[in-house]
Amino acid sequence: MSAENLVQLLYLVSTGLFIMSLKWMSDPETARKGVFSGVAAMALAVAGTLAGVITTGGTHYWWILGAFAIGAGVGYPLAQVPLTAVPQRTALSHAFGGLAAGLVGTGKFFLYYGQKNEAALSPFIVVALVAEILLGFLTFTGSILAAGKLQEVKWIPQRPVTYPMQNVSNLALFVVALGLGIALVMHPLATWAPYAFILIIILSLAFGVLLIIPIGGADMPTVISILNSYAGLSAVAMGFVLNNKLLITAGALDGSSGLILSIIMCKAMNRSFTNVLFGAFGQTPSTTASGEQKSYKADTVESVVQVMEQANLVVIVPGYGMAVAQAQHKVRELYDQLKKRGITVKFAIHPVAGRMPGHMNVLLAEAEIPYEDLVEMDEINGDMPQADVALIIGANDVVNPAARADKGSPIYGMPIINADKARTIYAIKRSKSPGFAGIDNELYFLDKTFMLFGDAKVVVGELARKLTDEGGMH
Amino acid sequence: MNFLESSAATSQTNAHLAANASSGGHGQLDLMGALFVFMLATFIGVMVVQRVSRLLHTPLMSLTNAISAIAVVGAIIVSAGKDYPIYITALGLVAIFCSTTNIVSGFLITDRMLKMFKKREPAGKGAAK
Numbered sequence: 001m002s003a004e005n006l007v008q009l010l011y012l013v014s015t016g017l018f019i020m021s022l023k024w025m026s027d028p029e030t031a032r033k034g035v036f037s038g039v040a041a042m043a044l045a046v047a048g049t050l051a052g053v054i055t056t057g058g059t060h061y062w063w064i065l066g067a068f069a070i071g072a073g074v075g076y077p078l079a080q081v082p083l084t085a086v087p088q089r090t091a092l093s094h095a096f097g098g099l100a101a102g103l104v105g106t107g108k109f110f111l112y113y114g115q116k117n118e119a120a121l122s123p124f125i126v127v128a129l130v131a132e133i134l135l136g137f138l139t140f141t142g143s144i145l146a147a148g149k150l151q152e153v154k155w156i157p158q159r160p161v162t163y164p165m166q167n168v169s170n171l172a173l174f175v176v177a178l179g180l181g182i183a184l185v186m187h188p189l190a191t192w193a194p195y196a197f198i199l200i201i202i203l204s205l206a207f208g209v210l211l212i213i214p215i216g217g218a219d220m221p222t223v224i225s226i227l228n229s230y231a232g233l234s235a236v237a238m239g240f241v242l243n244n245k246l247l248i249t250a251g252a253l254d255g256s257s258g259l260i261l262s263i264i265m266c267k268a269m270n271r272s273f274t275n276v277l278f279g280a281f282g283q284t285p286s287t288t289a290s291g292e293q294k295s296y297k298a299d300t301v302e303s304v305v306q307v308m309e310q311a312n313l314v315v316i317v318p319g320y321g322m323a324v325a326q327a328q329h330k331v332r333e334l335y336d337q338l339k340k341r342g343i344t345v346k347f348a349i350h351p352v353a354g355r356m357p358g359h360m361n362v363l364l365a366e367a368e369i370p371y372e373d374l375v376e377m378d379e380i381n382g383d384m385p386q387a388d389v390a391l392i393i394g395a396n397d398v399v400n401p402a403a404r405a406d407k408g409s410p411i412y413g414m415p416i417i418n419a420d421k422a423r424t425i426y427a428i429k430r431s432k433s434p435g436f437a438g439i440d441n442e443l444y445f446l447d448k449t450f451m452l453f454g455d456a457k458v459v460v461g462e463l464a465r466k467l468t469d470e471g472g473m474h
Numbered sequence: 475m476n477f478l479e480s481s482a483a484t485s486q487t488n489a490h491l492a493a494n495a496s497s498g499g500h501g502q503l504d505l506m507g508a509l510f511v512f513m514l515a516t517f518i519g520v521m522v523v524q525r526v527s528r529l530l531h532t533p534l535m536s537l538t539n540a541i542s543a544i545a546v547v548g549a550i551i552v553s554a555g556k557d558y559p560i561y562i563t564a565l566g567l568v569a570i571f572c573s574t575t576n577i578v579s580g581f582l583i584t585d586r587m588l589k590m591f592k593k594r595e596p597a598g599k600g601a602a603k
Contacts, residue, residue, distance in 0.1 A: 018541055019518055025534050026525040028591040035585045038537060042544070042577055049547045058554030060563055067553070067567045071574025078575065079582035086532060089583065093539045093576045100572035104548040107565040111558060124505055228535055231542045236512060238548045243504055249515040250544035256519030257538045261531060351528065358531030362587050370594035371529050 003055040010048030011246040017041035018250050022257070028371055045246055083366050084323050087224065087355040091147035094227045098139025101234035102201070105132035108241055109197055113189065121188035125241055130181040132237035133197075134204045139230040141208030146223060149212070150355055161213040170210050177203040215276070217320070218397065220355045222265040222276045229258025261357050268351035268377075270403075270413040299450035301459070304426055305466040311388035314338055315380060317348045317417050318360050321394015321430060325456035331393065332367035334460055337467035346373055348380040348390075348417045350398035381418045390422035392443075394430070394456045400441045425449040428459045533587045540580025546573035 018041045024034030081089050109129050112120040148156035180196045180203075187193060215223050232254025239247030266273060308314060316335075322328060338345045347369070353360045361374050384390070392399055399419040402409040419425055420443050427444055429451060443449060452459050526534050546569075552558075553566030 015515075019522065021537065021541070022519070022522045022526070022534075025530055025537065026522075026527060028527060028529060028588070028593075031530055031533065031588045031591070032585060035537065035581055035588065038541060038584075039581050042540070042546075042581075045544060045547055046550070049550045053550060053554040057556055059556045060553055060567075063563070063567055064550060064553050064570060067570035068574050071571040072578045074571075075575040075578025075580075076582065078579035079586065081583075083587070086536070086583070086587075089579070090532075090535055090539060093536075093580060096572040096576050097539065097542045097545065100543070100545040100549055100569040100576075103565045103569040103572075104545060104552050107552045107562045107569075108548075111552075111555070111562050114559060224535070228538060228542075232538065235542050235545050238545060239512075240505075240508055242548050242551060243508060244547060245508065245511045247544055247547055248508055248512050250541050252512055252515035253519040253522075254538045254542040256516050257523040257534060260520060260523045261535065264528075264531075349528075356532060357535060358528065358533070361529045362532045362590070365529075365587070365590040365592070368590070368592060371591050372594050374529060376528055 007048045007052040010044045014041045014044040015249045088147045088150040091143045094231050095143035097231035098136045102133050102136030126185045128237045128240035135230045135234035137204035138208040141205045142212045145212040160216040221352050224356050225262035296451045301462045313344045313387045314389045315387040317392045317395050319395025327457040328363045328367040330460040333464035384418040384421040387422040390419040390425045392427040428452045533584045536584045543573040543576035
């Protein structure tokens with residue numbers, strides 16, 4: 001009995017530490033404390049569980065130790081990936097989380113079933129079990145696919161895949177799974193129950209795939225957040241099955257975090273959850289039928305440098321293109337050179353810039369740009385009219401003024417960074433093709449906009465070098 | 475289909491383990507208690523996460539990744555059961571592997587990223603001419 005109390009006490013402290021861990025994330029100053037607190041919480045959770053298992057006569061300790069060791073061996077290199085690969089690593093780890101929950105749920109069901117344990121398979125427990133495996137296995141395949149898309153694995157289609165009756169057929173499958181679940185809740189010990197259970201697993205695995213294939217790159221921040229939430233909720237369901245409050249609290253913390261992030265991402269794109277999940281962007285009809293042939297004005301590095309040197313305020317708007325080109329260190333050089341001349345440089349960060357929430361911040365922090373200069377969209381927009389230069393590095397839709405003005409545009413209503421309010425606009429772009437949504441960006445055709453075509457890393461590098469060379473004259 | 479066969483011997487150990495993981499009974503009170511905990515924890519999570527700086531959303535997600543690996547608790551309970559059929563132990567062990575991967579990589583990469591967030595260095599180093 002006292003061993004049981006000890007376990008619960010360890011769990012209680014662990015829960016408190018998990019909450020503090022997230023609380024400390026509110027400020028970059030205290031954030032690292034949050035990690036230590038999380039590690040301590042996890043250590044207590046594992047210690048408590050082992051203590052509980054040992055005092056009640058568990059076994060297989062060497063095997064368990066081995067699983068820990070292999071897990072740590074795989075986890076360590078996964079933590080060393082370059083920061084541009086963080087979105088895929090995150091998706092992969094959601095996949096691991098989902099799989100773990102799904103496997104535990106499967107194990108528990110067959111255990112209780114094998115024991116003909118009617119008390120353990122109460123309706124509520126079966127509901128929780130079905131929720132656990134549904135969310136767990138769906139998160140597993142969905143995240144694997146998302147990671148593959150982000151890593152640009154060859155055999156996974158990058159473009160959204162859509163087909164007729166997509167939503168209807170998904171819904172039909174879901175109804176089948178739901179029906180199986182209900183049948184299982186009513187007759188958990190029927191001879192067909194294991195088959196129904198396995199069928200639900202297969203359907204869940206299929207759902208993960210079906211939910212992710214129609215989703216394009218720009219929706220990834222939302223989708224990753226939703227998968228994050230699902231991984232947490234599957235842990236909650238496991239907590240209900242095992243009647244374990246630590247699992248419920250920690251899972252709920254994760255679930256609500258994913259939920260909040262996905263709400264922020266959706267707001268930043270002016271889209272609803274259902275729209276992201278069920279309305280593939282790819283099918284928007286091309287509205288570029290406007291007759292007049294618009295043309296870009298290209299500019300040279302030399303003249304850009306001349307204008308920049310005269311500026312008081314330069315706002316840099318980074319996008320996924322900066323991440324792809326790994327240009328963040330060159331951006332830092334440019335930043336340094338401008339700073340040297342007493343020019344104020346700010347970075348305007350759109351919430352959905354990149355492939356996951358906060359992606360740009362991490363890359364720029366890696367390049368050692370002080371975080372005070374990374375400014376959120378809402379804050380920077382007031383300053384945009386005072387900006388002498390807006391330098392757009394590989395961003396497109398997040399600066400497209402059509403979102404403000406053009407009611408017919410697919411991105412109409414999405415909050416954007418008002419780069420068009422700046423006095424002069426330079427845009428670094430890889431190619432002349434329109435952005436992800438296939439929408440022309442009228443920003444590029446303004447009189448005050450000049451284009452710099454080329455790889456972001458190369459172009460920014462040239463800008464920085466030009467400024468460095470001229471630095472001697474000052 | 476041997477996994478369909480019951481082994482009566484296991485049900486007793488299971489009662490033990492269930493008792494360890496929970497307070498045993500599957501009565502209404504437990505269920506309501508669990509739901510209370512879930513609701514309160516969700517509110518706390520929402521409140522706390524809303525205050526997380528937008529700067530840190532990527533580290534936040536990798537941190538919560540590591541936290542969701544709390545599933546390791548369930549995985550240990552399933553793996554350690556005595557006289558459980560071997561395939562159930564195997565499922566548990568794979569789950570331990572998956573969770574540990576997340577714990578290790580999640581916490582490490584979060585810390586690695588957070589180390590990079592630096593304040594502006596005091597004037598004099600880079601800023602001075």
